[in-house]
Structures are given as C-alpha cells and as structure tokens.
Amino acid sequence: MSDIKKIKDEFLSKLKNQLTISEVNQIKTDLFGKKGLISSEFKKISQVDENNRKKFAVQLNEVKEELQERIDSKINEIQNAEINEKLIKEKIDITLPSRPYIKGKIHPVSQTIDEISSIFSEIGFSVEEGPDVENEYNNFTALNTPDNHPARDMHDTFYLDRNKHKLLRTHTSPVQIRTMLKDKPPFKIIAPGRTYRSDSDQTHSPMFHQVEGLNIDKDINMGHLKGCLNYFIKEFFEVDKIRMRFRPSHFPFTEPSAEVDIGYEIKNEKIIIGEGEKWLEILGCGMVHPNVLKNVKIDTKTYQGYAFGIGIDRLAMLKYGINDLRSFFDCDYRWLNHFGFDPLDVPTNYRGLSR
Ligand code: PHE
Numbered sequence: 001m002s003d004i005k006k007i008k009d010e011f012l013s014k015l016k017n018q019l020t021i022s023e024v025n026q027i028k029t030d031l032f033g034k035k036g037l038i039s040s041e042f043k044k045i046s047q048v049d050e051n052n053r054k055k056f057a058v059q060l061n062e063v064k065e066e067l068q069e070r071i072d073s074k075i076n077e078i079q080n081a082e083i084n085e086k087l088i089k090e091k092i093d094i095t096l097p098s099r100p101y102i103k104g105k106i107h108p109v110s111q112t113i114d115e116i117s118s119i120f121s122e123i124g125f126s127v128e129e130g131p132d133v134e135n136e137y138n139n140f141t142a143l144n145t146p147d148n149h150p151a152r153d154m155h156d157t158f159y160l161d162r163n164k165h166k167l168l169r170t171h172t173s174p175v176q177i178r179t180m181l182k183d184k185p186p187f188k189i190i191a192p193g194r195t196y197r198s199d200s201d202q203t204h205s206p207m208f209h210q211v212e213g214l215n216i217d218k219d220i221n222m223g224h225l226k227g228c229l230n231y232f233i234k235e236f237f238e239v240d241k242i243r244m245r246f247r248p249s250h251f252p253f254t255e256p257s258a259e260v261d262i263g264y265e266i267k268n269e270k271i272i273i274g275e276g277e278k279w280l281e282i283l284g285c286g287m288v289h290p291n292v293l294k295n296v297k298i299d300t301k302t303y304q305g306y307a308f309g310i311g312i313d314r315l316a317m318l319k320y321g322i323n324d325l326r327s328f329f330d331c332d333y334r335w336l337n338h339f340g341f342d343p344l345d346v347p348t349n350y351r352g353l354s355r
Contacts, residue, residue, distance in 0.1 A: 003041065004041060004056075004059060004060055004063050005063075007031070007037050007038065007041070007063070008063045008066065008067065011027060011030075011031060011067055011070075012066075012067070012070060014027060015027065015070050015071065015074050019074065019078065020078070021075060021078055021079075024071060024074050024075055024078065027071065028071055031067055031071075032064075032068075038060070038063070038064050038067070041060050042060060045057050045060070104343055105336050105337060105340025105341060105342070105343070106340055106341040106342070106343055106345075107328075107336065107340060108316045108320050108322065108328070108339050108340065108341070109209055109312060109313060109316055109328060111316075111340075111341045111347065112312055112315055112316040112319070113192045113209070113211070113312060114346065114347045115236065115347040116190070116192060116211050116232075116236065116310075116312065116315075117190065117192065118347050119231075119232055119235045119236060120190045120213070120232065122235075123228070123231065124188055125188050125189055125190045125213065125215075126188065126189050126190075127189070127190055127191070127192070128175050128178070128179050128189045128190070128191040129175070129191060129193060130169070130172070130174055130175035130178050130191060130193065131169075132168055132169060132193070132194050132196070133160065133166060133167075133168060133169075134166075134167055134168070134169040134174050135165060135166060135167075136164055136165050136166070136167060138169075138174035138177045138178060139167060139169050139170060139171075139173075139174045140152055141295075142174075142177045142292065142295045142296070143173050143174070143176070143177065143252060143253040143292055144252045144253045144289050144291040144292050144295070145252040145253065146252070149252060156170060156197050156198060156199070157170050157197070157198070158196050158197075158198055158206075168195075168196035169195055169196065170195060170196060170197050171195050171210055171212075171309055172191050172192070172193050172195060172210040172211065172212035172309060173212055173253060173307070173309060175189075175191035175193070175212050175214075176191075176212060176214045176253075176288075176292070176307060177292075177295070177296060179191070179214065180214075180216070180293075180296035180298060181296050185216045185217065185298055185303045186215075186216055186217035186218075186303070187214055187215065187216040187217075187305070188214070188215050188216075188217070189212075189213070189214050190211055190212060190213050190214075191211065191212040191213075191214075192209065192210070192211040192212075192312065193209065193210065193211075194207055194208075194209055195207070195208055195209065195210045196208075200326075202324055202325060202326065203314075203325055204325065205313070205325050205326060205328070205329060207329065208311065208312075208313050208325075209311070209312035209313050210309050210310060210311060210312060211309070211310045211312055212307065212308070212309050213228075213285075213306075213307060213308040213309075213310070214288070214305065214306075214307045215228070215305045215306055215307075216288065216293075216298065216303050216304070216305035217303065217305055218302060218303060220304055220305040220306060221287075221304075222256070222287060222306070224306065225285060225286075225287070225306035225308070226246065228306075229244070229260060229283070229285065229308065230242065230244060233262060233282075236315065236319070237273045237274065237318075237319060239273060239274045241274050242262060242263075242273070242274045243262065243263030243274055243275070244260060244261070244262050244263070245260070245261050245263075245279065246258040246259075246260055247259045247260070247261060247281075249284060249286075251284055251286055252289070253286075253288065253289050253292050253307070254284075254285065254286025254287055254288060254289055254306075254307060255286060255287060255289045255290075256286055256287060257284070257285070257286035258284075258285055258286055259281050259283070259284050259285075260281070260282060260283045260284075260285060260308075261279035261280055261281050261282070262274070262279070262280055262282055263275065263276055263277070263278065263279060264276055264278050264279075264280055264318075265277065265278055266278075270321065271318055271321065273318065273319075280318070282310060282311060282314060282315060282318075283308055283309060283310040283311065284308065284309050285306065285307065285308035285309070286306065286307065286308075287304065287305070287306050288304065288305050288306065288307050290304075313325055313328060316328075320339060322339060
C-alpha cells in the first residue's frame with residue numbers, strides 16, 4: 001500500500017514540473033504501460049491477503065484515476081499554452097507605420113479609358129473589344145466606305161499585305177460591325193482601343209486611342225445622341241456646365257454626320273473647359289447609315305441608332321494639361337511618375353473620377 005502512495009506522490013510532483021507532450025507521454029508509459037508501475041501493482045492484487053485485497057484494489061483504482069486525470073489535464077494545459085504562444089507570435093502589429101508606396105503608376109491613357117468606361121457604364125453601355133489587326137471589310141467596306149474613298153489611301157492606312165486585305169485598324173468603328181454581326185439588336189456598347197494611321201507630329205501619333213460608341217434600338221434619334229454626349233463631356237471634365245456645338249460633317253458610315261466641339265478658354269496658361277470663346281474638336285458622330293445596318297442584316301425599318309468616335313488621347317491631354325501627344329508614347333519614367341495615377345485609385349463615378 002505504501003508503494004501506491006509513493007508512486008502517486010512521486011508522479012503527482014513530477015507532473016507539477018514544466019513538461020513537453022512527449023515527456024508526459026513517457027510518464028503515461030511509465031505508469032500504465034505493459035511494464036508500468038501501476039500496471040505492475042494491478043498484477044499484485046491476487047497476492048494480497050484476502051482481508052486487505054478489496055481495500056488495496058479500491059485504493060489502487062483511485063490512484064490510477066487520479067493520475068490519469070492529472071495527466072489528461074496536463075496535456076490540455078500544454079496544448080493550450082502552445083496555441084496561445086502561436087497566436088501571440090502570429091499577431092499583426094497594426095501600429096507599425098505603413099511603407100510608402102512608390103513604384104508603378106497608371107498611364108494617363110489607361111486612366112482615361114477607365115474613366116470613360118465608368119461614365120458610359122453608368123448609363124447602360126457595355127464594353128466591347130476588337131483586334132488591332134483588322135480586315136479591309138470590317139474597317140472599310142462594311143462601314144459604307146467605297147473603294148475609292150480617300151481614307152483608304154496608302155498614306156493613311158498601314159496595310160499588312162500587298163493585296164490590302166489585312167491592315168492595322170484606322171479607327172475603332174470596325175468594332176461596330178463585329179458587335180452587330182455576332183448578336184441581335186438592341187446594341188448599346190462602347191469600344192475603347194488602339195488605332196493606327198500613318199501620321200506623326202505634335203498632335204498626331206501613328207498609334208493613338210479611340211473609343212467607339214454605338215446605340216442601336218427602336219426609336220433612337222439625334223436627340224439621344226446629343227443628350228448622351230452632353231452627359232459624357234460634363235461627367236468626364238467634372239463640370240456642371242458645358243458649351244458644346246455640333247458641326248455638320250461627313251463620314252461614309254453615318255448620315256447625318258457631325259463633329260462636336262467644346263468651348264474652352266486659356267486662363268493663366270491653363271485650359272478651362274466649358275467657358276470662353278474658343279472651340280476644340282473632340283469627336284465625330286452621327287446616325288448610323290442604313291447601308292451599314294443592311295450590311296449586318298439589321299432591319300432598318302425597325303432599328304436605327306447613333307454612333308460616335310472619340311479621340312481618347314486628346315481628351316486626356318485636355319483634362320490633365322499635357323501639351324505634346326508624343327510624350328504619351330516616349331516611355332519616360334519621370335514623365336509617367338509626374339502624370340501617372342495611383343494603381344489603387346480606380347476611377348468610379350460615385351467617388352469622383354480623377355481625385
Ligand atoms: N471613325 C470616325 C473617325 O475615326 C469617327 C466616327 C465614329 C464618326 C462613329 C462617326 C461615327 O474619325
């Protein structure tokens with residue numbers, strides 16, 4: 001009996017020490033393993049004289065239970081301590097000062113495209129895309145541009161083969177054709193992207209950007225076109241009032257056609273949009289020519305609509321005070337650092353486009 005007490009006292013005091021899980025497991029084996037101390041005591045039961053046997057067995061069971069309980073709670077204790085230590089180590093110190101975010105800026109043209117897409121998506125336009133390498137049919141023929149039209153002249157168009165079948169698109173208007181061929185009306189899309197013409201000076205670059213707009217539905221008229229463009233210009237330049245004029249013009253794929261100018265003035269070497277006496281041309285537009293609709297098998301008695309093509313680079317130059325178009329494509333890191341935008345500042349209408 002005194003053996004049992006000795007074992008109990010010895011191991012209870014051992015379990016008071018700081019132990020690892022494997023040390024506790026070792027204690028478990030020492031006590032309850034095949035050759036363990038408690039297991040050996042159990043084997044002695046039959047040797048105890050009959051008068052004391054029951055008492056011995058009861059006490060042995062009590063000690064066994066007590067030690068087992070103590071071992072279990074010790075294991076629990078160790079595991080909890082491990083978890084707590086882990087949690088403390090993994091804690092993020094939010095009191096650390098942030099690291100300045102310096103590398104990488106969004107190009108003003110990309111920013112402007114995002115702004116334009118955001119504005120038009122608010123009024124139900126979705127965004128379409130087309131390839132830079134186009135065929136002659138989509139770029140010209142389907143757009144009611146006859147073979148002898150000056151726009152087809154080698155001087156303007158970069159052809160990619162002798163037969164003049166493949167070319168770099170000279171405008172985003174072929175996306176009108178692609179869109180109308182792959183679906184059924186109504187259509188309400190914009191298509192921003194790169195365009196190419198063989199031309200280069202302070203206001204022309206051989207690669208430039210346009211955004212096409214197309215709205216085909218029942219009962220669409222010139223008033224809708226005007227309202228849409230008026231809304232867009234005001235939103236884009238973030239002004240309440242705008243002076244705008246529609247000048248009669250000609251495009252083979254629209255009838256009637258117009259070019260749109262906006263009023264501006266220069267105050268302290270800065271362009272002020274929507275005021276003053278000067279006019280600046282920013283886009284071409286019109287009602288889609290019935291021949292174009294026929295080319296894409298749209299019933300012109302039921303459907304009509306408007307289209308427009310806006311020069312993106314020009315809008316970006318005006319809005320952000322950039323005076324040489326060529327600087328857009330110089331890949332000058334210092335320039336980009338000055339005129340570029342924070343990648344996390346995604347333009348949205350409700351938050352303000354460019355703030
Ligand atoms: N594609 C014309 C251009 O590049 C612009 C335009 C688009 C005009 C749509 C009318 C309708 O000049």
